[in-house]
Amino acid sequence: MTAQEPGGPAASGRDETPQERADRVWNETLQEVRVAQTGAQILFGFLLSVAFTPLFAGLPDFDRNLYVATVVLGAVATGALIAPVAFHRFLAGHGMKPELIRVAARLIAVGLVTLALTITGALLLLLRTATGNPAVAWILGGVVLAWFTAAWLVLPLVVLRRTAARRR
Secondary structure: OEOOEOOHHHHHOOOOOHHHHHHHHHHHHHHHHHHHHHHHHHHHHHHHHHOOOHHHHHOOHHHHHHHHHHHHHHHHHHHHHHHHHHHHHHHOOOOOHHHHHHHHHHHHHHHHHHHHHHHHHHHHHHHHHHHOOHHHHHHHHHHHHHHHHHHHHHHHHHHHHHHHHHHO
């Protein structure tokens, strides 16, 4: 049973063997992770280049520390979103696809959380520099983080609960 399909095959209305279901869910997982993985890699690449710009040398200590934290979060996000592929390479052919799917789902969750934090950190750094107003930067960064929380966590949970309540 996965987060994508509560209740398993009967609830999904599909007539498939456990292996067919695992193959389908794994393919769906790969499609989902490709989008987030690409975004994380591009953002991480841009973040790496910031330290080599002339403006970086003049950043206050807080902004330099924020940058370092953001780069580390970007590395963690990228690693977590790439990890399911590496994990699959090691387990391919061992009949462990259901376990792979469970681990991949957790890795993707970690990747998405750290990606949201990376984007928020990068935005905070950019807004502190661009506006020169730390209060505005913190407020807008908080709004964006709240948006990620609502769109990526709260909304799916609300839909899941409403659907579960209708099925009872």
